[in-house]
Amino acid sequence: MLKALANTTSVAMENVRVYSELEQRVKERTAQLERANARLEEANRELESFGHAVSHDLAAPLRSIRGFAQMALKEGETTLNERGRQYLAIVQSSARQMREVMDDLLRLSQVARAEFKKEQVDLSRLAQEIIKQLSAHSPDRIVDVQITEGMEVEADSGLLRIALENLLSNAWKYTAKRASARIEFGKMTQPDGLQVYCVRDNGAGFDMKQAGHLFQPFKRLHRQDEFPGTGIGLTTVQRIIQRHGGWVWAEAQVENGAAFYFTLPQ
Ligand SMILES: Nc1ncnc2c1ncn2[C@@H]1O[C@H](COP(=O)(O)OP(=O)(O)O)[C@@H](O)[C@H]1O
Ligand SMILES: [Mg+2]
Incomplete structure (x- = not known):
């Protein structure tokens, strides 16, 4: 009887030890994550205020270089x-x-600082307007555009316009060499009810091995002489989606198109 009691006690003590060890490890890991997160936020803030200063202070000298x-x-x-x-x-x-x-950096810093205002936004209409502008800029291009009707969300409409402008103008740019270019913007509902929006194209695509760099500022997966750009657009998109509490990610294949997904938790 006594022996049995001693055994139970030692098992219980062992459980307590394992539990407190686990608890300690979770605490350490959480602290590590918090530190990494703080560093990342600090780096983002620096980039954003740097972007703001740079684009303002360089504007005048640049104007004079162009003018002269x-x-x-x-x-x-x-x-x-x-x-x-x-x-x-x-x-x-x-x-x-x-x-x-400079314009892109300025937009990035504005996106990070802008006041956040939630309202009813018709994403389908926003996308149609953006596509209209893109076609007006390159009237010689024929692109088959499919936009699902009636995609409405509670979000910041100014910020979402900037995000969609970036995603759709990427789709537009990276399909430029396609004889029959196609762009789709639609949504799916996950089993848990979360809406996932998707901008898909049949353009140049990219290697998924490099997808980890996609959202980093100035990172570009294509050469400037192939497809010109600044590499700040997707950083801006990510910032906007994060401000809405959502996620953005991509799937692509070289020469076989790209799809950008994002969520906007309601
Ligand atoms: N729709 C797309 N198809 C293929 N590659 C893309 C697409 N969108 C973005 N990318 C890749 O991601 C990089 C970063 O995109 P972004 O930040 O918008 O920069 P930019 O368009 O100025 O190059 C691009 O340089 C390109 O390599
Ligand atoms: Mg871009």
């Missing part, structure tokens, strides 16, 4: 040789590219 290159080209129309004109054209296109990076 333009004037030099105009005034030197008869005196400049071919090489001189080429150099100035490169100055202009480099300045244009810099302007795009």
